[in-house]
Amino acid sequence: MLVQIDEVKDKLEQFHHENQTWSRSLDFYKQENAFLKNRLSQVVDKTFDQDFLAQAEHFQNQFIIKDEFMDELKHEVIVQRRVLEEKYIVSGFSLDEQVSKKQMNLREQIEFLEKDFSALRNEFIAYLGKIL
Numbered sequence: 023m024l025v026q027i028d029e030v031k032d033k034l035e036q037f038h039h040e041n042q043t044w045s046r047s048l049d050f051y052k053q054e055n056a057f058l059k060n061r062l063s064q065v066v067d068k069t070f071d072q073d074f075l076a077q078a079e080h081f082q083n084q085f086i087i088k089d090e091f092m093d094e095l096k097h098e099v100i101v102q103r104r105v106l107e108e109k110y111i112v113s114g115f116s117l118d119e120q121v122s123k124k125q126m127n128l129r130e131q132i133e134f135l136e137k138d139f140s141a142l143r144n145e146f147i148a149y150l151g152k153i154l
Contacts, residue, residue, distance in 0.1 A: 054139075
């Protein structure tokens with residue numbers, strides 16, 4: 023019984039650590055997204071080329087979509103952290119399949135965001151490098 027409690031405790035601590043890391047990462051990506059939107063605004067203010075403005079609208083829409091996705095993920099991470107704290111403190115180290123599945127789902131969503139956001143940022147930077 024003690025071994026099982028220690029295993030559950032270790033898993034809960036790992037999940038909690040992951041959630042803290044995700045929260046910091048999401049804060050970074052939100053800040054980076056704001057920086058990219060600001061850079062886009064600076065370039066749009068100096069450019070009147072219609073083709074560029076159409077592409078700028080595409081990037082602006084993508085940045086907005088990323089913001090919304092990050093907000094949703096941040097909320098889900100906060101909810102999961104509360105569940106983990108409840109499982110850790112109140113329930114005496116209990117862990118059910120639903121909590122583990124949610125953690126895995128969040129892990130997959132964060133990985134997707136990291137790859138997707140990085141691709142968008144690189145596309146945007148390459149585009150600006152090409153047209154400026």
